[in-house]
Structures are given as C-alpha cells and as structure tokens.
C-alpha cells in the first residue's frame with residue numbers, strides 16, 4: 001500500500017485515502033457495512049484503494065465498533081471520529097477536517113465515498129498522478145451524461161418551461177452530442193490547505209472522468225439492487241486472478257433442503273426440496289460445472305429418490321477431507337471450487353473454497369466464513385440463487401482479465 005518516493009530524491013507528498021463511514025444512516029441501517037453482492041459496502045472501495053498502491057495510508061473514519069472491525073479486515077487504518085461529526089447533519093468536509101487535524105503527516109486527502117462501489121485501482125492511479133505529478137490542488141470524479149435539461153415551473157407560476165441544453169428544433173442524437181459532465185460522488189481529493197480553508201474543490205482543479213458503467217451512486221434504498229448487479233458485472237474483485245469455477249459442492253441438509261426431517265409412524269423419513277434448486281443444479285451442469293452433494297447424515301435413500309444425478313457423499317464426518325479427495329480426483333485447485341454450506345461443520349470448506357455461500361438462515365459462524373450470503377433460505381431457492389451468483393462471477397473472470405490489462409497500462413502510462 002505504501003507509496004514510493006518521486007525518484008528525484010524528494011519524497012512525495014503524503015497521500016491518504018479516507019473513507020467516511022458513520023454508523024448511522026438515513027435510509028438503510030448500517031449501510032456502510034451492509035453486504036453488497038456478498039461484500040460489505042466499504043470493502044469494495046477499500047480493496048480498490050489498497051490495491052492501487054499509490055497511497056501512503058488508507059483510512060476509515062467511523063464512530064462504530066462493527067465498522068471498525070470490517071475496515072481493519074479490509075486493510076484500512078481506523079480514525080475514531082467524534083460524535084459531533086457523526087450526525088445526520090454533519091458534512092463530509094467536517095469529518096475530513098477532523099481527520100486532518102489529528103493527522104498532521106497527511107498532505108493530500110482523498111475522500112473516497114463508499115456509496116460508489118464500482119471504483120477501480122486504475123482510476124486511483126491516474127488521479128494520484130494528476131495530484132502528485134501534474135500539480136493539481138484538487139481532483140474530483142465526474143461522469144458524462146446525455147440528458148436534456150428543462151427549467152422547472154413551480155405550481156401557480158405563470159411561466160413556460162424552457163430548454164436548458166438543447167434546441168428542440170434540432171435535437172441531437174446521442175452520437176452527435178458529447179453530453180455534459182456531472183459530479184458522480186465517487187471521490188474528492190484535495191490538498192490540506194484547501195480543506196483547512198473549507199473547500200473540497202478549489203485551487204488548480206481537475207476533474208477525472210469515470211466510465212459510465214463504473215459510475216454508481218447509492219443514494220436511496222432502491223439503488224441497492226441496481227448497484228448489486230453493477231458491481232457483479234463491473235466492480236473490482238481484487239488482485240488475485242479469478243478462476244473459473246468447475247465444481248460446486250452443496251451441503252444437503254439446510255442448503256438443498258430446509259433441514260427439516262419428517263418421520264412417519266412406520267419410521268420412514270421425508271424431506272422436502274424446492275424445484276427451483278433443481279433447475280439451478282441443471283443450469284450449472286449445462287455450463288459445464290459439476291455439482292456434488294455432501295451430508296453428515298445417512299440420506300442415501302432420500303438422494304436416490306430425488307434422482308438428481310449428482311455424485312454424493314453421505315455420512316461425511318470430515319467434510320474438508322471429502323472435498324480434498326474430490327479435488328485431487330478432479331485435479332482442481334481451491335479457486336475452482338465453490339461451496340454452499342450452512343453449519344459449523346462447513347466453516348473450513350467455506351473458508352478454503354474459491355467461492356463460498358450460505359443460505360440466509362445459516363448459522364452465524366458459517367455466515368461469517370462465507371463470501372456470499374443468499375437472500376433465500378435453505379431449501380427455498382438458495383442453490384438456485386448461488387448458481388446465479390456463480391454465473392455472474394464467471395462473466396467477471398473475463399472482465400477481470402481486461403481490468404488487469406488496464407491496471408498495467410495505467411501504471412505504464414503514469415510511468416510508475
């Protein structure tokens with residue numbers, strides 16, 4: 001994470017990334033650490049900031065214990081802020097000033113907003129360059145929009161609406177009009193002296209134009225599901241190259257079923273499953289992903305009755321061992337294995353698998369170990385949902401390759 005000197009014997013100005021994440025929020029409770037596509041909201045931008053390699057320090061300013069924990073998990077340092085700058089009415093500028101007061105070593109601070117989770121290291125590398133090499137005092141993110149604006153007419157006003165940026169007699173087609181630049185709220189970088197004077201934007205200013213598909217701003221509750229789809233498609237997933245999943249191992253009781261066992265008077269056992277999950281398994285198989293099932297219980301009769309056509313291991317006292325054996329047989333690395341579990345006995349497999357998920361009603365330890373928490377409960381569509389998550393990540397593998405190329409070319413361009 002540590003940024004290097006300028007190479008001319010003069011150390012570069014201390015550039016700090018600062019994510020503001022108070023505990024209270026107007027709409028969604030504890031929004032800043034709510035899971036977005038299986039990752040806590042602040043995690044998305046912290047991952048990009050840490051991996052950019054241009055910051056001397058990466059910080060989260062918070063007033064909340066749980067947010068502090070998550071921030072540290074994602075490699076950030078934590079500034080515990082005062083209640084005065086943690087109110088609904090507190091501005092970002094107030095919180096940034098408080099941070100700077102307590103950190104005299106920082107020369108330039110970048111307020112990266114967690115509410116814009118599609119940020120990429122390549123963006124931050126270019127911004128650092130504008131500040132440190134090209135000498136800008138402040139840089140903020142914008143996005144290009146092709147939107148025609150009209151003046152507002154208040155009720156009772158005897159006025160007509162007027163076109164603001166178009167000529168109705170000659171309406172441009174999208175491709176004939178460059179559009180306009182809008183602040184998109186992803187980040188605001190500024191030198192200390194500006195912020196101390198009460199400005200986030202000022203001095204020698206520059207904007208940084210972000211790609212439209214990376215420009216996501218979670219403002220209200222309904223933005224959340226849209227943002228979720230966006231990060232899965234366009235977000236930054238970390239440095240480690242993603243690998244295609246080749247095998248899904250699914251725990252039977254509590255994932256494929258809801259865990260309930262009905263016992264009849266003649267001692268027969270019955271479980272129920274959701275047909276959507278069977279569709280999920282079929283879709284995975286069609287995409288060339290093997291699905292195997294695992295249970296601690298002897299449920300072989302139930303399984304043969306279900307006719308799923310999946311390899312299964314019942315009475316598995318050591319699930320990790322079973323997975324390791326399967327991996328060896330199939331010649332797979334952990335990265336190529338996805339695991340859906342719900343119990344304490346699944347925790348090790350969840351931790352090791354390249355992709356891991358739990359149904360919404362999984363036990364807490366399993367939830368903590370998993371990368372993705374389904375919205376559906378076990379036996380009620382969790383397998384189908386996790387399959388969908390795997391498909392989106394497969395698309396991601398392709399775009400991650402492109403991202404890596406972009407990071408490398410950004411580094412080359414800026415000569416770092």
Ligand SMILES: CC(=O)N[C@H]1[C@H]([C@H](O)[C@H](O)CO)O[C@](OP(=O)(O)OC[C@H]2O[C@@H](n3ccc(N)nc3=O)[C@H](O)[C@@H]2O)(C(=O)O)C[C@@H]1O
Pocket residue numbers: 020021022025032085086087090091092093095111113114115183184185186188200217218219
């Ligand atoms: C730099 C700045 O002025 N940011 C403001 C932005 C910005 O103008 C828009 O994003 C532009 O599109 O707007 C606000 O944005 P919002 O309230 O969503 O805050 C953005 C993120 O910053 C955290 N935050 C904000 C203020 C504060 N005192 N402490 C904080 O921790 C929030 O928890 C959230 O993660 C707004 O909509 O009211 C309030 C923010 O203060």
